[in-house]
Amino acid sequence: MQAEMEKRILVVDDDEWVLFVLLHTLMALGSEYDVVTAKSGAEAWDKAQEQPFDLLITDLGMPAPDGVELTEMIRATSPETVVIWITAYGGPAIRPDCRRLDVYRCLEKPVEVAQIRRVARQALEHGGPNKPRAIAAAAS
DSSP, X not given: OOOOOOEEEEEEOSOHHHHHHHHHHHHTTOTTEEEEEESSHHHHHHXXXXXXXXXXEEESSSSSSOHHHHHHHHXXXXXXXXXXXXXXSOXXXXXXXXXXXXXXXXXXXXXXXXXXXXXXXXXHHHOSTTSOOOOOTXXX
């Protein structure tokens, strides 16, 4: 039986501490996950152009391109990438973009370690192309 291919996760946040915590939290999922980080939307876009990712976890509140703009860019070139948004400013205002961009989940900061691991694993298992998305928590 062939080993399952490694899942690639791109984590984007302009806060270095949050990025550090998310990196180590997701690395604990196991060696079948390749976790890559970016400190800006521009850096993330450059990395996504090199090779597609299975999962994008991005902060929304960053300098341009922000998380919404980055998601639009990723969707245009890699529509099968599952997206999770993390924001300190959730609520009804982001609901239209969440639906329009088919975001798997929107989590409000601060995100608990166990929660991000669980949601990332679920997104990779159940959030692929043509699969139903979860309701965005912060957008409902």
